[in-house]
Amino acid sequence: MNLEVTPIALERTAPRLMQSEPLLTMRAISKRYGDVRALHNVDAAVYPGEVMGIVGESGSGKSTLLRMMNLEDTPENGDYHLRLPQRADGNLFDLSRYERRMLCARHIGIVYQNPHLGLLMRHSSSGNVAERLLIAGERSFDVLRGKAREALDASEFPLARMDARPIELSGGMQQRVQLAKAIALEPALLLLDEPTTGLDVSVQALVLDTLKRLQRDRKITMVLVSHDLGVIRTMADRVMVMRHGEVVEQGLADQVFQDPQHPYTQQLVHAKL
Numbered sequence: 001m002n003l004e005v006t007p008i009a010l011e012r013t014a015p016r017l018m019q020s021e022p023l024l025t026m027r028a029i030s031k032r033y034g035d036v037r038a039l040h041n042v043d044a045a046v047y048p049g050e051v052m053g054i055v056g057e058s059g060s061g062k063s064t065l066l067r068m069m070n071l072e073d074t075p076e077n078g079d080y081h082l083r084l085p086q087r088a089d090g091n092l093f094d095l096s097r098y099e100r101r102m103l104c105a106r107h108i109g110i111v112y113q114n115p116h117l118g119l120l121m122r123h124s125s126s127g128n129v130a131e132r133l134l135i136a137g138e139r140s141f142d143v144l145r146g147k148a149r150e151a152l153d154a155s156e157f158p159l160a161r162m163d164a165r166p167i168e169l170s171g172g173m174q175q176r177v178q179l180a181k182a183i184a185l186e187p188a189l190l191l192l193d194e195p196t197t198g199l200d201v202s203v204q205a206l207v208l209d210t211l212k213r214l215q216r217d218r219k220i221t222m223v224l225v226s227h228d229l230g231v232i233r234t235m236a237d238r239v240m241v242m243r244h245g246e247v248v249e250q251g252l253a254d255q256v257f258q259d260p261q262h263p264y265t266q267q268l269v270h271a272k273l
């Protein structure tokens with residue numbers, strides 16, 4: 001099958017989800033690491049309350065794009081806007097490091113595939129969640145512990161273990177602590193970078209159930225990166241397909257999976273069937 005065709009971004013409309021203005025808008029994002037073109041001219045829009053799945057083979061630029069959304073990295077070109085209450089619009093890449101850190105702490109949560117990136121493994125689980133609240137200015141011990149407990153409970157973490165250190169927990173439990181930390185401040189945007197990759201299939205299903213319940217109950221806007229089409233299919237309303245740092249196809253998840261237009265998407269979908 002010839003995949004070397006000009007990339008096309010096939011947008012198909014999602015009537016229900018796209019009625020409002022996007023929460024997240026990225027335009028013309030490009031990023032190189034030395035000779036490697038990690039992202040090339042990527043546009044993205046994520047609407048309030050939806051789950052946007054980003055899928056593509058290893059090295060296609062998924063994690064780089066998510067790091068941009070989490071303001072951990074900046075591109076050579078492009079701009080990034082989040083529509084947040086009581087905040088003037090502007091390109092978030094123009095903010096200072098401190099401003100970016102504060103904006104992320106308050107408005108963006110992230111769960112990494114590798115829990116070492118998201119957690120202090122030798123601090124208690126509740127302490128990890130409380131740390132997020134401390135950054136946002138909360139100082140009362142009772143409030144910190146209460147809110148950490150609430151976030152852990154919402155992430156379906158067993159509260160009897162809230163003082164255990166992540167290093168003592170299973171992979172699935174570590175992901176629940178990351179999730180609790182990510183949602184503790186009720187972020188506008190939750191970023192999930194391969195959150196269940198590496199977990200046993202049964203544990204993976206339970207963590208995905210928790211994510212689905214949270215999404216349903218709290219209407220959290222999520223961006224989910226996965227190389228696993230099954231995970232994307234289970235979770236996503238819309239999907240972006242990436243290849244060699246470009247978006248080759250995007251649209252409603254059901255449509256893209258049932259009737260993929262780009263040869264690369266066709267290959268991905270048929271390989272999975």
Ligand SMILES: Nc1ncnc2c1ncn2[C@@H]1O[C@H](COP(=O)(O)OP(=O)(O)OP(=O)(O)O)[C@@H](O)[C@H]1O
Pocket residue numbers: 033036037038056057058059060061062063064065227
């Ligand atoms: N910090 C970095 N330094 C150098 N190259 C990088 C860096 N981060 C990413 N890259 C390169 O950019 C390209 C895109 O990487 P990225 O991690 O975004 O892809 P991915 O789709 O998330 O892949 P995977 O599923 O394997 O994580 C790859 O070629 C990668 O090697």
